Amino acid sequence: MNDYSGLAKINSPYFQNSCFYNFHRLYPLYWCNNKEVGDESLCHACTCKEIGTTYYFCVECKLSYHKECLESPPLIKSSYHPKHHLQLMHNNLRRNISCFYCDASGGKKYVSLYYYSFTCKFGLDPVCARRNSFLNYPKRHEHDLNFFPRKADLTCDVCGVVDSELLIYLCLQCDFVVHKNCIYLPFVIRISRHDRRLSFTYSLPRILSCGVCRQNVDGNYGNYSCTKDCSYAVHSRCATREDVWDGKELEEKPEEDYENLNSFEVIGDGIIHHFSHSHHMKFERKTTDIMYDDEKRCQACLLPFYGGGVYECMKSNCDFVLHEACANLPRTKQHIAHPNPFILQVSDTKNIFSCRYCQRCLYGFRYVCSKGDESISIDVRCAAISEPFVQQCHPHPLFLSNELGKYRPCSICKKEKVQTLNCIECSFFLCFYCATLPYKVRYEHDEHFLTLSYKENESLNWCEICEEIMDSTIWLYTCHECGTVFHIQCLLGKCPPYVKPAQNLLLDDEKINIIPNNRLTRPICNGCGRRCQDKLILEFYEDDRKMLYCLLF
Structure with a gap:
């Protein structure tokens, strides 16, 4: 049992005046500097900030409260709003009241206890209302930074952006302006778009394009550049986006090599032991004039072999095979x-x-x-997709979209996707599904390779499989030797060719079978009610009744 006898009691004016918390009048609230005493991490008065190392708590219900919230006077004058006094309010009606200081940092939108100016519709939680109007952070700037209470179109020296909605701090001794959000930006980071670390700098030796948004980086403002002196730079805001940066400050931390483990051990000349397989594998060179075997596929990517180097299991009754590139995948x-x-x-x-x-x-x-x-x-x-991404059918390099939440239509499948690979020179967008379509494939009735291309010849009007008229605006597979064309889905099916027949699989803990659809009479799909035209179908049992579904992969 905890001993609270050494802690001083407090008589809170907040609880005396709040009918919502009347039950606390029966129990004492204590001043404490041990964070582990309270069971809750949030203040139950303002409900918007984590409790620090000093706070009040209730012995009976184990709820914690900021010192500032419990000792809040009914009226104050804050340096963040010097024009008017702020009145202490309790948000009993749960209106959408936000703290001006926290909201500018992406904080919580709703507060229960707050100071408010009805004239300016301005609110602060009790902790922020008592903050100092200046900050001291020598790593960012050697002088004190003073809060600027008015909205102004001033360019931040750290991010290089004009944003009057953000809190601004100024140095009164020199011409330095910084957003509150930018003061504590990291100095050394690693981002998803570059293999090496980036360090913060205020200057660049030459004009470079941002590695995320592809716009020019102004060397007069803060940015991140490669620590290995390569020509790579990123805007401060682009580099610290949540989908680009992992949130870690790497200053004074040792380098980490992501690709520090080999996928296989070399046993002898062309013989390896791959971590994914228990037997030794031997390298073989296959020629492209050998017809491919659709049943024999790479265990890693599930694609058939169209020639080139492969690693095959040396055990006679084992069919484990890997493309040369797949065997060298980094761990x-x-x-x-x-x-x-x-x-x-x-x-x-x-x-x-x-x-x-x-x-x-x-x-x-x-x-x-x-x-x-x-x-x-x-x-x-x-x-395997990296920047710049080269799509053999498009003349320009592609880069990952940099606008979060914006949908774009894929130029191949026409479906709108939120993550696409974009051309910065023309309006060409590619979703990940279509970006990973094989460029070259084989058809069982054609001895030549078929290549993915855009329909340019108006004379090629018929798909060889479905015999329907080809739309002049779609992508297709073409045999340039025979002059035949194929719809992508007709040739590859709904599961381009990354799935093969298999038995006793598990999908969401349900046992299923993937079986070839090669019977004389095609079965009726239990999902759409039509006879399935795809190469493979999904088979499973529901209440002892066999169900067949199209593979919507």
């Missing part, structure tokens, strides 16, 4: 669309996972990031 990888690194995992062949970026459901190798609030999985094809 740890930084992806351009996520601030934290991903770890390569060998997925259980009985479990299907969903890729975060292309939304395909598949199995094979995957990269997993478990940092943060959720676990994210991406397949090896999406993980």
Whole structure:
């Protein structure tokens, strides 16, 4: 049992005047400097800030309160609003009242106890109302920074942006302006768009384009540039976005190498032991004139072999095979669309996972990031996308979209996606699904390669599979030797070709089978009620009744 006998009692005017908290009149509130005594981390008076190392708490209900909230006078004059007095209010009606100081930093929008000016519609929580009007942070600026109470279109020297909605601090001794949000920006960081660390600087030797938004970086204002003297720079705001930066300050911390583990051990000449397989594998060079075997696929990316180097298991009855590129996949990888690194995992062949970026459901190798609030999985094809991304059908390089929450139509599938690869020279957008479509494929009735391309020849009017008229505005697969064309979905199916027939799989803990749709009479899909035209179908049992569904992957 805790001993509170050495703690002083306090008689709070807040609780004496608040009918909402009348029950606290029965119990004493104590002054304490031990954070572990209280069970709650938030102040239950203002409900908007974490409790510090000194606070009040109630012995009976174990609720904590800021010292400033309990000792708040009914009327004050704050340096953040010098024009009028502020009146202490209790938000019994739960109106959308925000703290001017916290809200400018992206803080909580709703407060229960606050100081308010009805003339200016201006509010502060009791803690912020008693803050000093100046800040001292020598790492950012050698002099004291004083709060500027008026809205003004002044350019921040740290981020280079004019934003009158943000709180502004000025140096009275020199011409230095900084947003409150920018004062404590980190000095050394690592971002998802670059392989090396970036350090904060106020100058650049030459004009460079931002590695995130692709606009020019003004060297007269703060920015982040590569610590290895390469020509890479990023705007301060772009570098510290939540989807770009992991939130870690790396100043005075040792370097970390993301790709510090090899995926295989070299046993001999062309012989390796890959971490994903128990047997030794031997390198073989396949020629492109050998017809591919659709049943024999790479265990990592699930794509067939169209020639080139492969690693094959040396055990006679084992069909484990890897593309040369897949065998060399790094164990740890930084992806351009996520601030934290991903770890390569060998997925259980009985479990299907969903890729975060292309939304395909598949199995094979995957990269997993478990940092943060959720676990994210991406397949090896999406993980391989980097900037600049080269799409063989488009003449310009593509870069990841930099506008959060903005949907764009993919130029291939026409679906609107929030994350796309964009051309900065023309209006070409590519979603991750279409960016990972194979550029070259084979068709069972054609001895040549088919390539992904934009329909330019108006004479190519018929799809060889469905025999429907080809739209002149769509992308397709073309055999340039035979002059034939194919719809992407007709050729690849709804599961381009990253899924193969398999038995006894698990999807959300349900047992399923993926079976070939090659019977003389195509089955009726239990989902759409039509006869399924796809190459593969999903089979499972529901209440002892067999269900068949199209593969909507």
